[in-house]
Amino acid sequence: MKKHICSPLIGLAIIFAAQFPASAENNQKLEVFSWWTSGGEAAALDALFQTYKRQYPGIEIINATVAGGGGSAARPVLQTRLAGGNPPDTWQTHPGWELLGQYVEAGYCLPIGDIYKSEGWEKVVPQQLIDLLSRNGKPYAVLCGIHRGNDLWYNKKLLDKNGITVGDSMSFDEFFAACEKLKAAGITPLAVGDSGIWATAQLFENTLLGTVGPDAWKALFSGKMSFDDPKVKQAAKTYGRMLDYQNPDHSALTWDQATKAVMEGRCAFTSMGDWAHGEFTKANLEDNKDFGWVTCPGTNGAFIIVADGFPLAKGAPHSEAATDWLKSIGSKEAQEAFNPLKGSIPVRTDVDKSKFGPYLQWSMQSFSKDALLPSVVHGEAAPAAFQQALNDAITQFVVDKNAEALSAALVQAAKDSNIAK
Numbered sequence: 035m036k037k038h039i040c041s042p043l044i045g046l047a048i049i050f051a052a053q054f055p056a057s058a059e060n061n062q063k064l065e066v067f068s069w070w071t072s073g074g075e076a077a078a079l080d081a082l083f084q085t086y087k088r089q090y091p092g093i094e095i096i097n098a099t100v101a102g103g104g105g106s107a108a109r110p111v112l113q114t115r116l117a118g119g120n121p122p123d124t125w126q127t128h129p130g131w132e133l134l135g136q137y138v139e140a141g142y143c144l145p146i147g148d149i150y151k152s153e154g155w156e157k158v159v160p161q162q163l164i165d166l167l168s169r170n171g172k173p174y175a176v177l178c179g180i181h182r183g184n185d186l187w188y189n190k191k192l193l194d195k196n197g198i199t200v201g202d203s204m205s206f207d208e209f210f211a212a213c214e215k216l217k218a219a220g221i222t223p224l225a226v227g228d229s230g231i232w233a234t235a236q237l238f239e240n241t242l243l244g245t246v247g248p249d250a251w252k253a254l255f256s257g258k259m260s261f262d263d264p265k266v267k268q269a270a271k272t273y274g275r276m277l278d279y280q281n282p283d284h285s286a287l288t289w290d291q292a293t294k295a296v297m298e299g300r301c302a303f304t305s306m307g308d309w310a311h312g313e314f315t316k317a318n319l320e321d322n323k324d325f326g327w328v329t330c331p332g333t334n335g336a337f338i339i340v341a342d343g344f345p346l347a348k349g350a351p352h353s354e355a356a357t358d359w360l361k362s363i364g365s366k367e368a369q370e371a372f373n374p375l376k377g378s379i380p381v382r383t384d385v386d387k388s389k390f391g392p393y394l395q396w397s398m399q400s401f402s403k404d405a406l407l408p409s410v411v412h413g414e415a416a417p418a419a420f421q422q423a424l425n426d427a428i429t430q431f432v433v434d435k436n437a438e439a440l441s442a443a444l445v446q447a448a449k450d451s452n453i454a455k
């Protein structure tokens with residue numbers, strides 16, 4: 035009798051299991067896709083994983099990374115997976131055009147307003163940031179931190195030794211005077227690691243901002259000012275002048291190897307987002323003692339935002355674990371563990387600020403009072419097509435230093451990507 039009752043149930047279970055293979059078991063995993071592979075990046079990502087494991091024990095994390103700063107190699111891999119209907123559960127992305135234009139518009143992400151509500155984030159995350167992640171009033175990602183793109187880092191001991199003092203801000207003239215002095219002393223003034231072209235494109239981005247200022251920056255990326263403007267050409271010339279001071283092996287180095295060249299005193303300065311601070315931290319170097327920083331020449335009072343967020347994939351293989359991941363990275367605990375290692379500032383306003391060192395305190399101050407601007411190199415200010423055209427034009431510029439050609443390429447890119455009206 036018993037046998038008769040059980041066997042249909044077992045049969046049903048077998049059919050069910052065949053139709054929905056290991057759905058319960060699958061939910062014990064979580065695939066997180068990113069390009070966080072440098073020393074500082076990997077350490078910070080691990081802090082997110084450890085926090086998640088504490089908050090949601092028993093889930094195996096698949097750490098799907100594709101090396102290459104700025105996501106230059108990761109994004110094409112991700113795109114292929116998304117287009118092929120094989121999404122990771124969640125992936126690293128930037129707000130603005132990248133998230134909304136590339137992923138939300140194409141239908142790859144689910145809205146997550148209910149998570150914002152259940153976690154009470156509307157009270158602790160500034161609305162301005164939520165807006166950068168939202169379409170039609172619905173948020174599509176959770177930010178784990180905010181980087182500042184326009185920083186100039188330097189080896190403090192090396193500058194001290196050469197009698198160079200950096201104040202609270204730096205003009206282009208002051209920068210070039212320091213470079214001349216260093217060059218005369220046989221030191222390579224500027225470290226660039228443009229094996230991924232984005233790193234030198236970012237040097238141009240910072241120089242462009244330093245030349246045109248925040249209002250013109252907004253005008254350029256909303257089609258109200260042309261890339262044909264004499265100031266854009268001036269920025270290109272200044273950027274070309276900077277390249278005269280860079281390390282000869284720049285095209286063989288990654289951004290973090292260039293940062294290392296500064297740490298080791300082989301070069302004096304590097305212009306890089308504050309993920310470089312994550313590298314200094316990883317190397318146990320001390321703020322204001324071993325290294326220093328200042329806003330990139332001419333950019334005092336402006337903060338180029340490079341924010342990192344994660345969305346929820348539509349069709350996520352482990353959607354429950356992915357939802358928990360988003361809750362976790364937005365938690366106070368995760369933000370306090372991740373950001374001091376990553377070199378970014380937290381998104382939440384209720385974190386314990388004493389957990390952040392001098393540089394990050396400085397960056398929080400800057401964020402609270404400066405003009406906040408989106409980065410084009412990191413996919414926020416303009417569509418991906420413009421970002422690609424900029425990288426191509428910069429690749430050419432590094433060789434020919436032709437300011438007219440760079441400006442003309444950007445004019446064309448603005449037309450092609452519908453920035454120019």
Ligand code: GAL
Binds near residue numbers: 069103181309340
């Ligand atoms: C940016 C990203 C940062 C950092 C950097 C270098 O695009 O937002 O978190 O990882 O690339 O890889």
